[in-house]
Amino acid sequence: MAKKKVAALEGAKMTEQGLLYNGFIIEPVVEKCDGCERAVAFEDAKYCPSYAQPDRKWKNGVCNFATHVRAEVSKDGEVKINPLKASKRAARGR
Known part of the structure; x- marks a missing residue:
């Protein structure tokens, strides 16, 4: 029986x-x-x-690719927002 290949890899x-993968050495998560x-x-x-190096993404906080982590809430109860996005x-009036 042939193994089913994963489309992502x-x-x-x-x-x-x-x-x-694509010329890069990928480390395990x-x-x-x-x-x-x-x-x-x-x-x-x-x-x-x-x-390629998941441990480096987590080094300075939360990985921006993580789908299982939500935005952190500060002590004031406000969600951290990127100043540029804010x-x-x-400017758009939101």
């Missing part, structure tokens, strides 16, 4: 260095990525086709 090959819809199983481990919304 189409053409990926396992090498000695790791998983080779980290613990914080559990529950993310982007994580795709390939052979024995799960990989993120959006970012200024654009204000």
Whole structure:
């Protein structure tokens, strides 16, 4: 019986260095990525086709590709908003 290939990692090959996909070596996802819809199983481990080094995405806070994490609420009860996006919304009148 042939294995069903995952469309997100189409053409990926396992090498000695790791998983080779589109010319990049992709590292397996980290613990914080559990529950993310982007994580795709390939052979024995799960990989993120959006970012080659998932541990670096989590180094400075929350990964911006994470589908299982919501925006943080500050101590004042307000949601953190990117200042650039806030200024654009204000200019549009939202």
